[in-house]
Amino acid sequence: xxxxxMPTSTPATLGRRxxxxxxxxxxxxxxxxxxxxxxxxxxxxALVALSALPLLDDMGASRVDxxxxxxxxxxxxxxAFTGQGIATGFDRRYGVLRFLSTTPLGKAGLIAGKxxxxxxxxxxxxxxxxxxxxxxxxxxxxxxxxLGAGVLVLGAISFTALGLLIAGTVRPxxxxxxxxxxxxxxxxxxxxxxxxxxxxxxLEDTVGWLPSxxxxxxxxxxxxxxxxxVFAIVIxxxxxxxxxxxxxxxxxxx
Amino acid sequence: MPESPAxxxxxxxxxxxxVAALDGxxxxxxxxxxxxxxxxxxxxxxxxxxxxxxxTIECAQGLQHRTGGxxxxxxxxxxxxxxxxxxxxxxMLQDGGLPPSARPVPLLRHVASMYENPRSVDALVERLGISxxxxxxxxxxxxxxxxxxxxxxxxxxxxxxxxxxxxxxxxDPQSRLMVFELIRELRSQGLAIILTTHxxxxxxKLADYVYIIDxxxxxxxxxxxxLLSEASTTQAHRSLVFEGPAGLLPSPALRSELLLVETRPGxxxxxxxxxxxxxxxxxxxxxxxxxxxxxxxxxxxxxEDVFLAVSGTELR
Numbered sequence: 001x002x003x004x005x006m007p008t009s010t011p012a013t014l015g016r017r018x019x020x021x022x023x024x025x026x027x028x029x030x031x032x033x034x035x036x037x038x039x040x041x042x043x044x045x046a047l048v049a050l051s052a053l054p055l056l057d058d059m060g061a062s063r064v065d066x067x068x069x070x071x072x073x074x075x076x077x078x079x080a081f082t083g084q085g086i087a088t089g090f091d092r093r094y095g096v097l098r099f100l101s102t103t104p105l106g107k108a109g110l111i112a113g114k115x116x117x118x119x120x121x122x123x124x125x126x127x128x129x130x131x132x133x134x135x136x137x138x139x140x141x142x143x144x145x146x147l148g149a150g151v152l153v154l155g156a157i158s159f160t161a162l163g164l165l166i167a168g169t170v171r172p173x174x175x176x177x178x179x180x181x182x183x184x185x186x187x188x189x190x191x192x193x194x195x196x197x198x199x200x201x202x203l204e205d206t207v208g209w210l211p212s213x214x215x216x217x218x219x220x221x222x223x224x225x226x227x228x229x230v231f232a233i234v235i236x237x238x239x240x241x242x243x244x245x246x247x248x249x250x251x252x253x254x
Numbered sequence: 255m256p257e258s259p260a261x262x263x264x265x266x267x268x269x270x271x272x273v274a275a276l277d278g279x280x281x282x283x284x285x286x287x288x289x290x291x292x293x294x295x296x297x298x299x300x301x302x303x304x305x306x307x308x309x310t311i312e313c314a315q316g317l318q319h320r321t322g323g324x325x326x327x328x329x330x331x332x333x334x335x336x337x338x339x340x341x342x343x344x345x346m347l348q349d350g351g352l353p354p355s356a357r358p359v360p361l362l363r364h365v366a367s368m369y370e371n372p373r374s375v376d377a378l379v380e381r382l383g384i385s386x387x388x389x390x391x392x393x394x395x396x397x398x399x400x401x402x403x404x405x406x407x408x409x410x411x412x413x414x415x416x417x418x419x420x421x422x423x424x425x426d427p428q429s430r431l432m433v434f435e436l437i438r439e440l441r442s443q444g445l446a447i448i449l450t451t452h453x454x455x456x457x458x459k460l461a462d463y464v465y466i467i468d469x470x471x472x473x474x475x476x477x478x479x480x481l482l483s484e485a486s487t488t489q490a491h492r493s494l495v496f497e498g499p500a501g502l503l504p505s506p507a508l509r510s511e512l513l514l515v516e517t518r519p520g521x522x523x524x525x526x527x528x529x530x531x532x533x534x535x536x537x538x539x540x541x542x543x544x545x546x547x548x549x550x551x552x553x554x555x556x557x558e559d560v561f562l563a564v565s566g567t568e569l570r
Contacts, residue, residue, distance in 0.1 A: 009412045010370040011341040020367040028355065091353060099351025099404075102315055103411065104337040104368045253317070 011104030021105055021113025026120040029083060039078045039125055044132055046193055047071045051136050055198065061224050068133040069219035070193035072152055075125040077186060077212065080118045080156040082179040085163030088114065089175035092167060097253050118160050143226035151222055154236050155215035161243035162211065168251030186212035195220060211239040260328060260415050260446030261291040261314055267322035268309050283309050285470040291448045296441050298461035299450045306470040307450035308348055311417050315345050328415060341369055344413030348420050350404040354393035358384050358403045362410055369411040378406045383432060397424025405433060416440060418449040422456050434460060454561060466561055494524040496547040507535055
């Protein structure tokens with residue numbers, strides 16, 4: 001045999017690959033200016049507006065106490081659904097998903113890295129929004145803090161799966177349009193920052209079935225009253241499951 | 255004992271669809287391709303656009319699921335293999351697969367972090383002349399610069415098998431020389447290199463073994479030398495091109511098997527089974543008419559002749 005023998009290349013460990021991909025995607029998201037407006041500036045504006053305007057009065061808690069859980073839910077939708085969906089849509093267009101899936105990272109590692117990045121950005125958003133809310137007089141129910149964090153993560157998972165489903169099935173321009181439009185519609189009328197009871201009557205019963213209404217409702221129930229909204233959590237679990245199965249079935253890598 | 259080939263594709267079949275133009279039926283884009291790629295060799299898949307080359311190697315990379323046939327890459331089935339196999343295989347996609355907002359060096363460092371013992375990013379960057387644009391975002395790079403970054407990304411894991419889909423696409427002549435030289439060097443280090451190309455010149459310059467793919471099938475294969483000699487025996491077809499004054503035709507006395515045409519004013523091509531006596535007939539004609547050709551060229555056999563002979567498809 002004339003060819004020299006070569007050392008066998010080995011992959012980095014699974015944990016390290018996912019961590020590195022998560023870190024890379026987190027930094028990419030944080031460097032994207034439009035993404036930062038959607039992820040941080042608009043939620044902060046919503047927080048200030050809801051604290052200043054009489055939209056949440058007479059609901060048994062202060063304006064900022066009712067507003068903050070919804071704004072945290074809005075942050076999850078911004079990052080997990082719109083931001084992550086658009087980024088994935090364009091990565092798919094440019095063949096980035098295919099290239100990375102040929103490296104040791106693989107398809108599963110790529111998705112895991114994206115989920116990790118969404119959670120990392122969400123932690124930063126939640127910290128900024130919480131600090132701003134505390135300055136506005138927010139006093140969350142201590143018993144509901146851990147529950148609220150869990151609900152927020154569940155919401156992020158539902159919206160990540162929905163974002164991936166859209167990004168993996170339509171053109172990136174359509175993903176951009178759909179995820180932005182849905183963000184506005186859900187943000188205004190989806191029960192995420194405005195509770196269902198403050199929406200027009202014909203929407204009041206519907207939004208509880210939407211991921212936006214379920215997440216907003218469960219966050220308020222946890223952080224305002226320290227209560228578990230079982231129905232909303234079941235709805236979120238249902239959306240996570242359905243969107244994940246649909247994404248596994250229909251997601252196109254190229 | 256001979257070393258087992260790095261890649262064995264046996265009777266690969268790939269259907270895609272359903273395709274609207276076929277009334278919702280599946281379209282067979284690869285219909286039984288078989289090939290073998292050895293370590294220390296450059297194996298080329300040569301064919302027109304749409305012949306099924308990319309689909310074939312994407313099945314070998316595990317990016318596409320095959321409909322039928324078998325693929326063994328470094329002893330494993332790429333469709334079910336895990337990270338350990340992917341670490342030993344480098345892939346350069348046709349469209350590069352690089353995120354447009356990334357910068358070359360941080361991107362390469364990120365890809366390197368997926369491996370336990372990657373190549374030195376600095377050395378690769380130096381070798382491929384990426385330093386000059388290391389801080390430019392991918393979207394602002396020229397096609398050739400992107401191609402070099404994509405090649406570096408395919409090599410950073412120190413693979414044993416390297417897939418290159420249209421490696422010279424978009425390369426300026428200098429980059430092309432640089433890339434070709436690197437490919438030969440990697441071959442001498444024992445890598446199995448599998449490349450697709452629609453450029454005969456690439457195959458002729460780089461490949462140890464060529465598979466000509468047409469309409470999803472392997473229509474010819476062999477070393478470049480074998481393919482060329484096969485063509486010269488099976489098809490005694492040569493051409494002679496000369497330039498001189500315009501409007502010389504019709505000409506006298508060339509054998510009826512030969513075809514002489516004025517392809518553009520003052521440029522003439524003789525095609526057919528040319529023999530030494532035909533050259534004498536041509537020069538006798540020129541001497542009688544007082545014609546001195548300004549150029550004279552006997553076309554040598556190229557892979558293009560082989561390609562046209564076996565596939566009948568015009569390369570684009």
